Amino acid sequence: MTLRLAGEAGQGVESGGAGFAQALSHGGLWLHTYTEYMSRIRGGLNFFQIRVSDHPLWSHTEGTNILVAFSPEAVRDYGPHIVPGGALLHDEGLKFDHDAVARRGTQLFPMPLTKIAQEVGGNKIMMNTAGLGALAGIIEYPFEFVADVIKKNFKRKGDAVVEGNLKVAAEGYRIAQERYAASFDWKVSPLDARPHRMLINGNQALSVGAIAAGCRFMSGYPMTPASSILEFMASHARKYDIVVKQTEDEIAAICMAIGAGNAGARAMTATSGGGFSLMVEALGLAGMAEVPVVIVEAQRPGPSTGMPTKTEQGDLLFALFASQGEFPRIVLAPGTQEECFHAAARAFNLAEKWQCPVIVMTDFYLTTSMRTLLPSEFPIEHVTIDRGELLTSEQLDRLAGPYLRYKDTPSGISPRALPGHPKAVHQACSDEHDEYGHFEDEDAANRLKMAGKRMRKFRNIVEDLRAPTIYGPERAEVTLMGWGSSYGAMREAVDLLNARGVRANMLHFVDLWPFPEAKAAPLIEAARQLVAVEGNQTGQFAHLVRAMTGRRADRLVLRWDGRPLSPEYILATLEEAKVHA
Amino acid sequence: MLDLKLYNNPVKVTWCPGCGDYGILNAVKSALAQLEIYPHEVLFFSGIGCGSKLPDYVNAIAFTTIHGRALPIAMGAKLANHDLHVICITGDGDGYGIGGNHFLNILRRNPDVVHIAENNMVYGLTKGQYAPTSQRGFVTSTTPEGSIEIAFNPLTTAINGGATFVARGFSGDPKHLAKLIMAAIQHKGYALVDVLQPCVIYNKINTYDYYRERVYKLEEAGHDPADRSAAMQRAQEWGDRIPIGIVYQATGEPTYEDQVAALRAGPLAKRRLAPLGPEQAEALRREFF
Numbered sequence: 001m002t003l004r005l006a007g008e009a010g011q012g013v014e015s016g017g018a019g020f021a022q023a024l025s026h027g028g029l030w031l032h033t034y035t036e037y038m039s040r041i042r043g044g045l046n047f048f049q050i051r052v053s054d055h056p057l058w059s060h061t062e063g064t065n066i067l068v069a070f071s072p073e074a075v076r077d078y079g080p081h082i083v084p085g086g087a088l089l090h091d092e093g094l095k096f097d098h099d100a101v102a103r104r105g106t107q108l109f110p111m112p113l114t115k116i117a118q119e120v121g122g123n124k125i126m127m128n129t130a131g132l133g134a135l136a137g138i139i140e141y142p143f144e145f146v147a148d149v150i151k152k153n154f155k156r157k158g159d160a161v162v163e164g165n166l167k168v169a170a171e172g173y174r175i176a177q178e179r180y181a182a183s184f185d186w187k188v189s190p191l192d193a194r195p196h197r198m199l200i201n202g203n204q205a206l207s208v209g210a211i212a213a214g215c216r217f218m219s220g221y222p223m224t225p226a227s228s229i230l231e232f233m234a235s236h237a238r239k240y241d242i243v244v245k246q247t248e249d250e251i252a253a254i255c256m257a258i259g260a261g262n263a264g265a266r267a268m269t270a271t272s273g274g275g276f277s278l279m280v281e282a283l284g285l286a287g288m289a290e291v292p293v294v295i296v297e298a299q300r301p302g303p304s305t306g307m308p309t310k311t312e313q314g315d316l317l318f319a320l321f322a323s324q325g326e327f328p329r330i331v332l333a334p335g336t337q338e339e340c341f342h343a344a345a346r347a348f349n350l351a352e353k354w355q356c357p358v359i360v361m362t363d364f365y366l367t368t369s370m371r372t373l374l375p376s377e378f379p380i381e382h383v384t385i386d387r388g389e390l391l392t393s394e395q396l397d398r399l400a401g402p403y404l405r406y407k408d409t410p411s412g413i414s415p416r417a418l419p420g421h422p423k424a425v426h427q428a429c430s431d432e433h434d435e436y437g438h439f440e441d442e443d444a445a446n447r448l449k450m451a452g453k454r455m456r457k458f459r460n461i462v463e464d465l466r467a468p469t470i471y472g473p474e475r476a477e478v479t480l481m482g483w484g485s486s487y488g489a490m491r492e493a494v495d496l497l498n499a500r501g502v503r504a505n506m507l508h509f510v511d512l513w514p515f516p517e518a519k520a521a522p523l524i525e526a527a528r529q530l531v532a533v534e535g536n537q538t539g540q541f542a543h544l545v546r547a548m549t550g551r552r553a554d555r556l557v558l559r560w561d562g563r564p565l566s567p568e569y570i571l572a573t574l575e576e577a578k579v580h581a
Numbered sequence: 582m583l584d585l586k587l588y589n590n591p592v593k594v595t596w597c598p599g600c601g602d603y604g605i606l607n608a609v610k611s612a613l614a615q616l617e618i619y620p621h622e623v624l625f626f627s628g629i630g631c632g633s634k635l636p637d638y639v640n641a642i643a644f645t646t647i648h649g650r651a652l653p654i655a656m657g658a659k660l661a662n663h664d665l666h667v668i669c670i671t672g673d674g675d676g677y678g679i680g681g682n683h684f685l686n687i688l689r690r691n692p693d694v695v696h697i698a699e700n701n702m703v704y705g706l707t708k709g710q711y712a713p714t715s716q717r718g719f720v721t722s723t724t725p726e727g728s729i730e731i732a733f734n735p736l737t738t739a740i741n742g743g744a745t746f747v748a749r750g751f752s753g754d755p756k757h758l759a760k761l762i763m764a765a766i767q768h769k770g771y772a773l774v775d776v777l778q779p780c781v782i783y784n785k786i787n788t789y790d791y792y793r794e795r796v797y798k799l800e801e802a803g804h805d806p807a808d809r810s811a812a813m814q815r816a817q818e819w820g821d822r823i824p825i826g827i828v829y830q831a832t833g834e835p836t837y838e839d840q841v842a843a844l845r846a847g848p849l850a851k852r853r854l855a856p857l858g859p860e861q862a863e864a865l866r867r868e869f870f
Binding site (some may be wrong): 381427431 | 590595610619620621622624626629634636637640641642644645646649653654655656660662664665682683685686714755763776800818841842843844846849850851852855856857858859861862865866867869870
């Protein structure tokens with residue numbers, strides 16, 4: 001079932017929702033959360049929804065079983081999402097068109113939330129606590145789990161606050177259970193097995209991956225939806241030995257990371273499409289000067305400022321080809337929270353091994369959605385750290401000839417010396433250069449040699465990249481193909497299709513560029529009916545696949561209204577295509 | 582003092598004969614030799630422009646970067662390895678124009694970085710357009726009726742913005758300039774050395790003779806660089822008399838690196854990289870239970 005809390009910014013929708021999610025997680029349940037908020041600090045309309053189940057979940061789904069509405073706008077906009085037989089829980093004083101809601105077959109569950117908050121807790125602000133208590137009462141989820149989270153989350157505010165919230169939640173629970181539990185069909189019970197599980201979103205998972213990989217430097221400029229990476233790293237800087245620098249703009253952000261990366265610290269920056277646009281020239285510098293740097297591009301709908309707090313996968317081809325000239329870069333697009341962890345950890349190894357920029361692409365949906373995961377999905381202590389052909393001090397001591405920073409080698413990789421060794425005085429250079437790194441921006445033969453060396457890396461990188469993952473039966477009638485955050489929606493759509501008797505499977509790409517042609521082409525060729533599923537308007541990945549393999553997608557399932565792909569959306573669009581075909 | 586030849590490399594210098602950059606190149610090498618800083622102990626950064634080729638002509642570690650961005654790249658490097666001396670070479674358009682935002686922000690951060698700005702008041706490499714520091718009325722290919730903008734004053738901006746060391750040199754007096762660069766390197770914190778540098782091709786106003794008639798040395802004029810208001814006054818002097826020397830210096834201010842907790846255990850670049858131990862890993866996971 002899906003529970004949704006909605007109200008104005010500042011009414012505690014997100015913090016309350018996250019707390020409730022913790023309470024459910026502690027009961028051994030599997031969750032997927034999805035949040036939407038408006039681009040403002042107070043007011044507006046936000047929601048936080050929790051899909052809860054006794055088995056692992058991969059995606060949100062359309063439709064809400066119970067909506068807890070704290071504002072009239074929440075009823076107006078999200079009331080229609082309530083499934084038949086579902087309920088609207090609201091304060092008894094909330095003004096809205098009751099008849100309109102009831103006509104849709106929605107049950108109305110008015111509650112004296114404000115009254116409880118004032119009379120029992122002594123403060124109107126505890127109204128959302130009363131609402132969460134009531135919600136637990138209606139679904140008959142044991143109160144002790146809610147109480148434990150209240151104790152934990154309000155601890156730093158003092159005993160009085162903890163006590164007040166506990167009483168308010170208990171009273172909400174008691175009244176709601178008494179009045180409404182019998183008429184609400186969906187119930188949530190704790191499972192017998194309650195192992196520790198992590199409840200984590202994409203940005204957090206990516207940050208944990210970066211810390212695990214030994215990221216020592218992060219610079220960034222706040223931009224939704226990437227900002228929480230900078231905040232997470234800043235709050236962990238002291239403990240994990242990281243220098244975190246908020247900069248004057250995104251140009252400085254990538255430049256500082258490049259400076260740190262060249263000097264020998266594992267470095268990253270994170271931004272969204274607008275900030276990435278500013279980083280483009282320096283991206284080319286990292287390519288030309290062969291500096292390892294990791295760039296997170298958390299997409300949101302463009303062009304320009306676009307829809308700052310919504311989601312889209314619209315920057316794919318931009319990330320692949322941004323900056324003038326041709327140079328090697330690597331682009332990864334994790335599909336799930338656990339893949340965010342692994343992609344971040346791999347990104348630092350790939351950046352140092354191939355001495356080039358690595359772009360990790362996510363989007364608003366993946367960065368903010370949380371899932372419950374087993375701790376074993378985050379093997380932090382077992383992450384491999386591979387710095388590639390980095391010359392040690394001892395190797396440099398024994399160096400016979402002059403050190404060539406850009407030595408032309410069969411792999412294209414020039415063994416790297418960090419600045420500071422007497423035998424490896426060298427120059428990194430943005431102009432075309434010779435093997436020493438000195439300017440050579442005239443000579444044609446040198447150009448062929450050095451540009452050839454760089455592109456040789458690009459051709460070899462692909463050996464380190466992975467094939468798309470396959471989910472679903474072989475020899476399927478329909479193959480869904482996607483990249484990045486659409487993984488969960490596609491996977492659940494595949495399950496639904498097979499349950500309906502349509503033999504369907506999926507190909508999901510994390511490693512996008514250099515395009516893993518040799519590994520991917522046979523899988524794409526084998527698809528009988530190839531459906532490209534993407535969160536953009538033009539089917540950018542389908543373009544790429546056609547350019548790289550010659551295979552044209554038979555159908556496109558695209559979404560670009562700022563909302564994430566869902567299993568139902570994929571199915572409905574496929575149905576529609578059938579009707580129109 | 583080290584042998585000056587230590588800093589020579591075989592790269593052929595491509596500046597025009599008489600270019601003010603030669604004086605700066607000689608002063609930089611002389612300062613390094615006098616301070617006995619070896620080529621592997623100093624990291625040069627530059628942007629784009631005639632003067633930004635300077636690191637290519639010095640045997641030292643270098644990173645020649647893109648237009649306007651040398652300062653943040655240098656700061657990133659300094660934070661990654663604060664054992665190295667970091668010297669940033671920019672032009673006036675490079676450092677004060679396209680890189681203006683970075684200039685404003687490095688002033689208030691005070692990393693231990695030397696910034697030498699080759700200020701010829703014109704765009705040379707793109708063949709003669711006006712610069713942020715061009716004087717009002719300056720005629721160029723893009724200001725055929727003369728520049729109608731006020732010239733940017735790097736010295737007042739730097740002092741106002743929080744710089745802890747602000748100096749002006751003249752490339753026609755490389756010995757004096759070398760002393761300023763030495764003082765800048767020895768200064769703990771951000772140090773700006775703005776250098777009056779004649780462009781013999783595109784700037785027929787601010788020539789060697791123009792400066793020789795006008796410059797005077799602050800240290801011979803009884804100026805106290807610790808006096809901030811006196812420094813602001815000297816920084817505004819322009820016209821018949823142009824001051825060179827250390828305009829302003831605040832000592833005892835902590836550098837940016839001094840204040841970063843993660844750097845107390847030594848430079849980031851020198852840390853051994855290894856996966857977190859089981860306890861640290863578990864603590865990180867537990868944050869999400």
